[in-house]
Amino acid sequence: MSALVEIRELVIAYDGAGATTRGLDSAELSVARGETLAIVGESGSGKTTIGMSIGRLLPPEARIESGTVTVDGVSVVDADSEALRQLRRDRLGFVFQNPMTALDPTMRIERQMVRAIGGKPSRDAIAALLRRAELDDPDRVMRSFPHELSGGMAQRVIIAMAIARSPKLIIADEPTASLDASIREKVMDTLGRLREENGASMVILSHDLRLISRHADRVAVMYGGRVVEIGECATVLERPAHPYTRALIAAAAGNEKPGQRLEPILGAPPVLRGPSRKCAYEPRCGLARAECANSRPEARLVAARTVCCHFAEEVAQAASDVGEARTE
Amino acid sequence: MSRTVVELQDIVVTYRAGFLGGEAFDAVRKVNLSISEGETLGLVGESGSGKTTLGRVCLGLLAPTQGVMRFAGAPFGTLRQRRGQLSVVLQHSEWALNPRLRCGASVEEPLIILGVKSDERKRRVAAIFDSVGLGDGYVDRYPGQLSGGQRQRVAIARALVTEPRFIVFDEAVSALDVSVQAQVLNLIMDLQHKYGFGALFISHDLAATRYVSHRIAVMYRGEIVEDAPSERFYETPDHPYSQMLMSSLA
Numbered sequence: 001m002s003a004l005v006e007i008r009e010l011v012i013a014y015d016g017a018g019a020t021t022r023g024l025d026s027a028e029l030s031v032a033r034g035e036t037l038a039i040v041g042e043s044g045s046g047k048t049t050i051g052m053s054i055g056r057l058l059p060p061e062a063r064i065e066s067g068t069v070t071v072d073g074v075s076v077v078d079a080d081s082e083a084l085r086q087l088r089r090d091r092l093g094f095v096f097q098n099p100m101t102a103l104d105p106t107m108r109i110e111r112q113m114v115r116a117i118g119g120k121p122s123r124d125a126i127a128a129l130l131r132r133a134e135l136d137d138p139d140r141v142m143r144s145f146p147h148e149l150s151g152g153m154a155q156r157v158i159i160a161m162a163i164a165r166s167p168k169l170i171i172a173d174e175p176t177a178s179l180d181a182s183i184r185e186k187v188m189d190t191l192g193r194l195r196e197e198n199g200a201s202m203v204i205l206s207h208d209l210r211l212i213s214r215h216a217d218r219v220a221v222m223y224g225g226r227v228v229e230i231g232e233c234a235t236v237l238e239r240p241a242h243p244y245t246r247a248l249i250a251a252a253a254g255n256e257k258p259g260q261r262l263e264p265i266l267g268a269p270p271v272l273r274g275p276s277r278k279c280a281y282e283p284r285c286g287l288a289r290a291e292c293a294n295s296r297p298e299a300r301l302v303a304a305r306t307v308c309c310h311f312a313e314e315v316a317q318a319a320s321d322v323g324e325a326r327t328e
Numbered sequence: 329m330s331r332t333v334v335e336l337q338d339i340v341v342t343y344r345a346g347f348l349g350g351e352a353f354d355a356v357r358k359v360n361l362s363i364s365e366g367e368t369l370g371l372v373g374e375s376g377s378g379k380t381t382l383g384r385v386c387l388g389l390l391a392p393t394q395g396v397m398r399f400a401g402a403p404f405g406t407l408r409q410r411r412g413q414l415s416v417v418l419q420h421s422e423w424a425l426n427p428r429l430r431c432g433a434s435v436e437e438p439l440i441i442l443g444v445k446s447d448e449r450k451r452r453v454a455a456i457f458d459s460v461g462l463g464d465g466y467v468d469r470y471p472g473q474l475s476g477g478q479r480q481r482v483a484i485a486r487a488l489v490t491e492p493r494f495i496v497f498d499e500a501v502s503a504l505d506v507s508v509q510a511q512v513l514n515l516i517m518d519l520q521h522k523y524g525f526g527a528l529f530i531s532h533d534l535a536a537t538r539y540v541s542h543r544i545a546v547m548y549r550g551e552i553v554e555d556a557p558s559e560r561f562y563e564t565p566d567h568p569y570s571q572m573l574m575s576s577l578a
Contacts, residue, residue: 042505043476151375181532181576182374207506210535210577251510254535254577258559262539264510268475 005031010067022272023049025225036202038212041222051205093162097174099154103146110142116161133160152183170202224280231305241307241316333526336361339395355381357550368527370541378550412490419499421479425471432467435486460485477508498530546570
């Protein structure tokens with residue numbers, strides 16, 4: 001079976017005042033049917049750009065320079081506005097970071113649900129949908145304005161809207177970042193369960209590595225507008241083969257022992273003006289050698305994952321040595 | 329340990345809806361806490377548990393309905409008397425800094441209010457920018473020209489420039505990226521080592537809190553349900569609610 005989403009050599013540029021910035025630098029990504037894929041990276045790494053390019057939900061200053069995006073057989077880059085509308089309506093569901101800005105503050109939830117479902121759904125149908133998203137009192141929710149709901153409830157309404165038309169792909173951009181730690185897990189569980197019931201795929205954009213390791217099948221790490229490492233969550237997060245992935249894991253609070261110091265990634269992510277002819281991570285990388293500054297690493301298969309690094313074998317080997325030392 | 333900076337005794341804060349006799353709600357119930365010099369107390373809990381209310385009490389912005397708040401061993405008095413002795417760093421640095429003032433001017437403001445002389449001010453502003461890891465070039469920039477992490481460093485510089493004895497960090501790293509978060513957490517720890525201020529670190533992120541704090545107080549529905557050294561939060565804490573918070577870190 002072919003992949004649900006195929007992104008090939010995608011280049012997206014942002015036209016700013018006087019200068020053009022590259023958001024994606026020949027990015028490659030595919031999402032299989034029924035899988036949950038997480039995309040991680042720092043701000044500016046291109047994770048939102050690649051996620052939103054699937055529905056071509058990009059700001060007006062973004063320009064697709066080259067490459068292809070195919071979603072369920074539809075070429076998103078060439079689609080006219082009617083085809084795009086159909087694609088977004090019938091096959092994609094979006095869950096955004098902040099439910100309070102995603103909902104219309106002037107409209108009761110019932111009317112917003114009617115619009116999301118389309119046609120003239122009965123009150124019972126709306127209530128059933130809200131109940132599937134684990135809202136216990138759908139009647140009260142339907143009567144409410146967004147400001148009368150808690151953040152968690154509002155996000156559940158957004159989730160109900162996203163699955164209203166049984167989409168084939170749910171795109172969730174930091175779905176729990178604006179929620180409390182105590183309800184994050186529950187909301188993610190709801191999202192995961194509904195995805196499974198629909199047999200849909202899901203793409204989660206996030207920088208919460210712990211959340212991802214529990215809820216995604218595969219993880220794609222983005223840096224400098226490219227996917228620099230992609231593979232099974234357990235493989236990538238436990239034995240990273242790209243120095244950037246390793247640094248990202250080391251910088252996250254929660255894995256350290258008492259008294260141990262976190263190691264932040266020094267420097268700032270690159271701002272690309274054109275195609276990068278070298279490894280974009282080279283200036284910040286502790287392992288960088290002459291080769292890294294001279295040639296662009298291409299994606300290759302190393303230790304059961306795809307990675308863009310000239311020295312991925314060494315990094316993967318070092319990671320598994322550490323892993324073994326820990327288990328001994 | 330050294331001297332206590334902030335001491336809370338049986339603090340109760342009641343919010344009332346409406347004028348006389350409206351519905352009353354206890355946001356904070358009988359809380360006892362103390363924070364020493366050079367110590368960071370982490371305060372974790374869900375939204376609505378009273379974390380921010382308690383932070384406001386510690387800053388003297390909110391008078392408790394019942395109970396006593398003592399600052400450096402004496403009654404708090406008025407905010408005017410405490411100028412320069414306490415400070416706060418908030419979550420959204422873009423709102424905390426005046427967008428139309430250059431960063432240097434924002435950081436200098438607290439010193440002007442304290443009546444520090446001009447050349448002394450310039451010297452201290454330059455020194456504090458150096459301490460938070462920003463070079464000279466940033467003094468003349470506007471907040472809008474900085475990244476989130478750099479802006480939060482400026483906000484920390486502004487909080488620290490008067491060398492306060494106590495700082496509240498209210499969700500100070502929650503809006504930052506993982507790697508920038510680590511930089512700012514390390515910065516807070518280094519600066520505390522250097523200046524010796526007491527701190528209250530309010531967050532709903534237990535991972536960041538236990539990293540930066542010496543002790544952690546867990547707040548649930550207005551009460552402190554557990555107050556233990558951070559090391560406990562690398563093992564198994566006592567209260568079921570703390571254990572629930574821990575489970576999201578596994």
